[in-house]
Amino acid sequence: MKSIILGSLSLLLLSTTVAPIVKAENRAANTNVLSGTSPSATQIEPFNLVHLAYQGYLKDQGIPGYGALIMAYQVKQVSAEDIVRSAVKSNMLSPQVINDRAYNNAVNLQLENLRIR
Structure with missing residues (x-):
């Protein structure tokens, strides 16, 4: 019983230290999008x-x-290329990224990972 309580407290402590770091990274990415700046492809992973x-x-x-x-990706209504094109239209990415096969493949991999969750 003590080990369960100790394990739960350890997990709680770990989650409270990791969550602010993840939120800070998301805010940095969102700041570029919301401020209307046009970041380059290297700024948005x-x-x-x-x-x-x-x-x-x-x-x-x-x-x-x-x-x-996730559903649209699973039924092939949305692809990695669609997301990249949309990001270019929204000035989140530079137009050169549309033809960057490695970047598109990486976006596709991230969509696959999102689908698995």
């Missing part, structure tokens, strides 16, 4: 782009957010 799409930042471009994004 594929993970962050997919996360922003998941949060609904590309809804104006026709990319659904949250569970609808």
Whole structure:
């Protein structure tokens, strides 16, 4: 019984120290998007782009957010290329990224990881 309580407290402590770090990274990515600046492709990593799409930042471009994004990806209504094109239209990425096969593959991998969760 003591080990369960100790383990639970350890997990609670660990989660309270990790959560602020993750939120700080998300705020940094969101700041560029919300401020209207046009970051280069190196400023938005594929993970962050997919996360922003998941949060609904590309809804104006026709990319659904949250569970609808996962579903649309599963039924092939939305692809990695669609998300990259939408990010370029939203001035989140530079136009050169559309032809960057490695970047598109990385976005696709992040979408696959999102689907698995």
